[in-house]
Amino acid sequence: MGTEYLQSLEVLPTEDRKPNPSVSGSAVVFLDQQTGETQQLASGWIYGIPDSPDQIPDKFYTEVGFRYGRGGGSQLPDTRGWYRSKADYDARFQSTLSNYRTTRKYGGNFICLPSALWGADGGQPPDAPYPGDDGDWSSWDELLATWIKDAKANDMLEGLVFDIWNEPDLKFFWNRSREQWLQLWSRSYHVLRREVPGVRISGPCFSTAPEADNEWWQEYLAFVKTDNSIPDEWSWHMEQGYGNLTDGMASFRKLLDQHSIPESGVVNINEYAIWAEQVPSGAVWFISQLERENAIGLRGNWAMAGALHDFLAGLVSKPGAGTKDYSITAGGYFPTAEYHVYKYYGSEMKGQRLKTAANATTDGEVFAVKGSNKLRILAGTRNAKGDWAIDLKGGETLGYTDGTEVEVRVLEFIGTDDHLAEGDGPKNLQSRRLKWQGGQLRLEIHQENPLSAYAFEIALNE
Ligand SMILES: *[C@@H]1O[C@H](CO)[C@@H](O)[C@H](O)[C@H]1NC(C)=O
Ligand SMILES: *[C@@H]1O[C@H](CO)[C@@H](O)[C@H](O)[C@H]1NC(C)=O
Ligand SMILES: *[C@@H]1O[C@H](CO)[C@@H](O)[C@H](O)[C@H]1NC(C)=O
Numbered sequence: 147m148g149t150e151y152l153q154s155l156e157v158l159p160t161e162d163r164k165p166n167p168s169v170s171g172s173a174v175v176f177l178d179q180q181t182g183e184t185q186q187l188a189s190g191w192i193y194g195i196p197d198s199p200d201q202i203p204d205k206f207y208t209e210v211g212f213r214y215g216r217g218g219g220s221q222l223p224d225t226r227g228w229y230r231s232k233a234d235y236d237a238r239f240q241s242t243l244s245n246y247r248t249t250r251k252y253g254g255n256f257i258c259l260p261s262a263l264w265g266a267d268g269g270q271p272p273d274a275p276y277p278g279d280d281g282d283w284s285s286w287d288e289l290l291a292t293w294i295k296d297a298k299a300n301d302m303l304e305g306l307v308f309d310i311w312n313e314p315d316l317k318f319f320w321n322r323s324r325e326q327w328l329q330l331w332s333r334s335y336h337v338l339r340r341e342v343p344g345v346r347i348s349g350p351c352f353s354t355a356p357e358a359d360n361e362w363w364q365e366y367l368a369f370v371k372t373d374n375s376i377p378d379e380w381s382w383h384m385e386q387g388y389g390n391l392t393d394g395m396a397s398f399r400k401l402l403d404q405h406s407i408p409e410s411g412v413v414n415i416n417e418y419a420i421w422a423e424q425v426p427s428g429a430v431w432f433i434s435q436l437e438r439e440n441a442i443g444l445r446g447n448w449a450m451a452g453a454l455h456d457f458l459a460g461l462v463s464k465p466g467a468g469t470k471d472y473s474i475t476a477g478g479y480f481p482t483a484e485y486h487v488y489k490y491y492g493s494e495m496k497g498q499r500l501k502t503a504a505n506a507t508t509d510g511e512v513f514a515v516k517g518s519n520k521l522r523i524l525a526g527t528r529n530a531k532g533d534w535a536i537d538l539k540g541g542e543t544l545g546y547t548d549g550t551e552v553e554v555r556v557l558e559f560i561g562t563d564d565h566l567a568e569g570d571g572p573k574n575l576q577s578r579r580l581k582w583q584g585g586q587l588r589l590e591i592h593q594e595n596p597l598s599a600y601a602f603e604i605a606l607n608e
Contacts, residue, residue: 167530169593171505173434173512175523178540179501182440184515186492188433190214190254190444191459192417195245197222202479206462207252210485211492214444215249216309216416218242218262221454223474227265228289229275235289238263241455243300250305257307257348257416257444258297260334261319264289266311268318276322277330290334294341307379309348309416310334315362316353324362328369335375348379348414355382355394356401367405376407383417384432385446391415391435392504413441421448423529424460426559426599429487430526434511438502461485463566483569487524487559487599490572495522510534510591519606525591526599536602538587544606550582552604554589561597572601 189211196202219225219238228235242258249256261267264286266276277286297303314320314327335347350366357363370376380398384391395413402409418432424445436443445459452474457463462479466472481489497517504511509528514521521544525536546552557572580587589602 167509167528167596168532169508169510169527169530169534170532171508171510172535172537172588173505173508173510173525174503174537174539175512175514176501176503176540177516177521177538177546178543180498180516181438181501182499184496184499186211186213186495187441188418188436188443189488189492190216190416190442191447191461192216192257192444193220193245193447193449193454194445194457194459194461195248196456196474197241197244198475199244199248201475201477202458202462204252206458206479206481206485207248209493210461210488212249212252213254214257214414214416214442215245215254216257216259216444217245217455218259218267220259220262220267221269221451223452226270227267228263229265229285234265235263235292239293239296243296243302245455246302246306255305255307257309257414258293259309259312260289260293261312263293266319272321274321276320276326278326279322283329283333286330286333287337290337294338297342297345303342303344307346307348307414308334308338309351309379309381311349312351313353313383314350324365328365331366331369332373332375335373346378347375348381348416349377351381351383351416353383353385355384355389355391356398358397358400363401367401367407371405371407376410378411379414379442380411381414381416383446384415385417385420387420387423390504391439391441395439395441413439414444415441416444417446418443419446421446421565424448424484424565425529425561425597426484426487427526427561427597428529429484430513430524430599431509431511431528433487433491433524434502434504434513434526437499437513438504460565461488463568467566480568482565482567483559483561483597484565486569486571487526490522490557490559490601491524495524505534508534510536512536516606521602521604521606523589523602523604524599525589525602527593527596529596531593531596534591534593536589536591538589539585541582541585541587546582546587548582548585551579552582552587554578554580555603557601557603559599559601561595561599563597
């Protein structure tokens, strides 16, 4: 089947991005404040895993520190899902099981998407049925019972998260009332808790971040509080090209507080970044925010049809990708430009995370780790260019005082518009000899390519 990377199946409000965004000011790293050991919280992705095991070589998973997968057989060629036939469900279940096993092979957790098993994965016709139509829940109840039986029989419960419905706030995925979805939530939650108590439950999985005046968030929180169905993982998406996680978390906490729900579990942004942001700079922007807020993140996936189950959500490519010669089963994988950012993040950035702050007026972000012998700093923008900087502060604990000179190695991860092209590893830029002044060390960035990211390394002589 011919396939293309389209902008998306979803409606992408890319127009909301300012054209040619610029960056200025500085983001800050506090060398004297550690925030916990690295866990590569952002190294997850939705779909992207071929259904045939080992099709993509191990190193492409291990080098980036893969830790979270998500799928439910969506867009599997020639299938529609449970609502059309049991055979369709079976095919999608097998795809999900295969992706689960691949994820577990690398020690990751897996998020099951039952809405895709049902067949509400965006490509359904406008008159497709939904669970609970006309007050009849029998078909959904049967799907749940079937899934529970299949998951148990295939030893699929460990490390599993059940994301009750994908983006119910979009008509594209849930073309019914909010009330009907809340009933779906409650029914599914209580059955799962009873039958498979070890499975973690995730939601609400809205396409929009928490906001005080968002009716979906308001009604959901009021409902789960009284229904006693608070999720283990709070999920939402960051795929609108605007907004940020600092704001999202602040609104989330305010909303919880307003509904007297104590904060619990984890936050999982189980789809992040629009297609345009899947470049080295954008990758670092998201990694930095997720790490700062201790949220798990899974890369969004903008491939279509069979190719949705390939390419590790854009981290790898292969001959014929995005053309009429594309073959779902072909090998020959190579890394994309963005891959090298995740490889650096997943393979090199091990140790203690350092506290960071973004500059309130900029689109520039930073993630920093103190390893056993090096400080490693990853810097990137939300596809913006300009003159900006990373300021290191609190150097005294590492023996840096005003006047101390340090040698800084500088790497550039070069981004291009062709996301499927083979990407080179980072380019060594000229290293710099810099001096601590006024209690800080400034790493200046003169960014001409809005798609590039940078790494700075400073050897620690301890
Ligand atoms: C933002 O950047 C400016 C210019 O570098 C700097 O003076 C200011 O302290 C930064 N703000 C924050 C909150 O870090
Ligand atoms: C939602 O349902 C209405 C009524 O059946 C239909 O006209 C519309 O096309 C559907 N929208 C989507 C996005 O499926
Ligand atoms: C987050 O977005 C808000 C606007 O929604 C903006 O005021 C704020 O400066 C942003 N913060 C960061 C850290 O980007």
